[in-house]
Amino acid sequence: MALSEALDVSLRLVRAQLALAKRFDNSLSGLHGVSLADFTMLLRLSQAPGGRMRRVDLAETLGLTASGVTRGLAPLERIGLVTREADARDGRVAHAALTETGRERLADMLATAERVAADLFAEPAWRNEDIGRLSALLTQLGGAGLR
Amino acid sequence: MALSEALDVSLRLVRAQLALAKRFDNSLSGLHGVSLADFTMLLRLSQAPGGRMRRVDLAETLGLTASGVTRGLAPLERIGLVTREADARDGRVAHAALTETGRERLADMLATAERVAADLFAEPAWRNEDIGRLSALLTQLGGAGLR
């Protein structure tokens, strides 16, 4: 039973992500005690103006539900990398904000994540051009095809 | 803080997979009551000679642990899509085998999965050439860089 190339590439992508995520998870948890999901949360926070975001917006950019964010943020708050800040104008919203410690620890995590990523594309010697191509194709897929 | 392209594309891939998997999950569970993981298991089984595989080999090709396979297969056995078969020569190994029902149901699932995949690459009108390129790049990533 032959699969179409579209389905084949979809399954290949799922499989690749599984292995890739494991690599990041192993390095990050070994060296910093955080998961890839934790790291991604912190990174997204750091990219937001002021290092803070409404929790619901954080969920949106991460592709999680609001409750996923609540649960994921809890341990990061407990260990002091993130704080919860109330909104002055809207009593419903709570912001998640990187602490100074969070920013410092994130810098270390980022260094190891960069190393893992570099290793990943170094093994069969990727050309920069191909990394860019892959990036463009994934963006095309994620941008319009997925919602 | 600028990310390297290698790290950026890694995170993009993780994010794309999340959305993509949700799409497949929604269609498959809505129409057939199975998850994408279930579908993938059945599909891999169907690709093996005789529609049967040692459970440990199934784990390997799926990128799961043996215990993940045990847990994932259990409900499929309960609803009669898969059976457990003992090995005559080696008492330790158990095979998972597609039943006739499993084969029939899988054909339906495959049709909807194909439809989802086609939709995915139809929205911004992918060129066949680009799908092939993406496939090749993911293979390069999954083949050597990840294990």
Add this chain to the structure above:
DNA sequence: CCCATATCCTTGACTGCTCAAGTTCCACGC
């Protein structure tokens, strides 16, 4: 033959997410 070691598989405890329900708060029409 028997013991040591290794392989296959399952199970218990845990993690990280989901969905559904509930709480609190805002905004709007009257």
Add this chain to the structure above:
DNA sequence: GCGTGGAACTTGAGCAGTCAAGGATATGGG
């Protein structure tokens, strides 16, 4: 001012996977 609807968030229950430990069977060396 006051209900009504909706948005932001949390919480309980459940599902899908992990790891670590354990049971059963195979294999190879004395």
